[in-house]
Ligand SMILES: Nc1nc2c(ncn2[C@@H]2O[C@H](COP(=O)(O)OP(=O)(O)OP(=O)(O)O)[C@@H](O)[C@H]2O)c(=O)[nH]1
Ligand SMILES: C[S@@+](CC[C@H](N)C(=O)[O-])C[C@H]1O[C@@H](n2cnc3c(N)ncnc32)[C@H](O)[C@@H]1O
Ligand code: SF4
């Protein structure tokens with residue numbers, strides 16, 4: 657069953673946040689003091705998350721990306737993923753993680769039926785990584801990537817949020833990772849989701865990033881596969897992997913948006929930046945699957961044509977990504 661929004665976009669992708677908690681505190685995602693943790697009682701149980709997922713698949717979702725917070729810190733995540741993977745009609749189950757817990761969990765994730773991993777890594781230098789994540793141990797992420805490869809994950813995507821003056825000098829080094837390994841290294845434009853009066857100076861556009869890479873490498877544009885997310889991809893001549901840019905700020909992809917979001921508290925959002933939210937809990941708690949499906953269909957009808965990042969930033973509207981799922 658195909659699901660379309662009012663702008664004719666096919667909606668087949670759900671980003672499901674399973675927790676707001678995290679073992680890191682990245683400077684662009686959470687305030688220094690962290691965010692007020694949501695009470696356990698307000699977080700959907702795994703059974704409830706499965707109910708939402710099944711309803712989404714029943715109305716046309718074919719791909720679910722599990723995210724957070726850090727999805728791997730939630731106790732019981734592996735059996736949950738194994739159950740989710742068996743949802744009839746679900747074609748692809750994927751997960752986004754900061755990689756810290758992958759050394760011990762990569763093999764279990766693979767066995768549970770997760771098809772591919774997106775791993776966030778914003779620096780290759782221990783000190784810079786430590787200051788971006790406020791204390792993270794980069795060696796765990798390196799080990800995690802290795803463990804994911806050993807576990808048989810074929811398509812490992814590495815996400816780097818590029819921030820001017822912080823890590824932009826590492827862009828070419830990240831691209832070099834694709835020369836020998838089949839990684840997809842994606843450069844993400846920094847979005848002002850927390851209060852940041854100098855965000856425009858700190859955000860580096862996808863085209864500037866590609867310009868930097870073109871100084872060192874010859875890049876060939878690559879086509880996208882069905883159900884792919886927002887990245888545009890390129891290959892350095894002869895490289896095993898590819899590089900990509902995700903340009904939420906310069907807004908090159910809202911016209912092909914294919915997704916809705918549900919948070920760990922059962923709040924559905926039609927857009928990452930939507931101010932209107934839809935509480936699914938009443939339908940989940942009532943055990944009314946038909947009403948839940950109708951509510952999700954309604955969310956799709958409220959999808960905006962594009963985001964309003966600038967207006968939000970001007971009005972100092974903040975949104976820790978750890979609560980929405982990125
Ligand atoms: N504005 C906007 N940014 C998004 C959206 N989806 C993903 N992003 C950005 O892209 C980052 C990386 O997202 P991922 O979790 O790796 O997922 P993805 O790139 O959508 O997924 P795949 O292409 O399926 O691998 C997010 O953290 C956001 O910064 C979206 O719908 N809107
Ligand atoms: C919110 S995290 C959740 C999953 C997991 N904890 C991780 O870091 O991969 C998902 C993605 O959001 C991205 N993100 C968070 N805040 C962002 C911002 N202000 N601008 C751009 N990307 C952001 C992160 O880099 C990460 O790739
Ligand atoms: S980006 Fe991911 S790892 Fe970093 S603080 Fe946010 S949720 Fe945690």
Ligand code: SF4
Pocket residue numbers: 886909910913914915926927928929960961962963
């Ligand atoms: S900003 Fe909103 S409309 Fe644009 S791609 Fe993201 S979720 Fe879709």
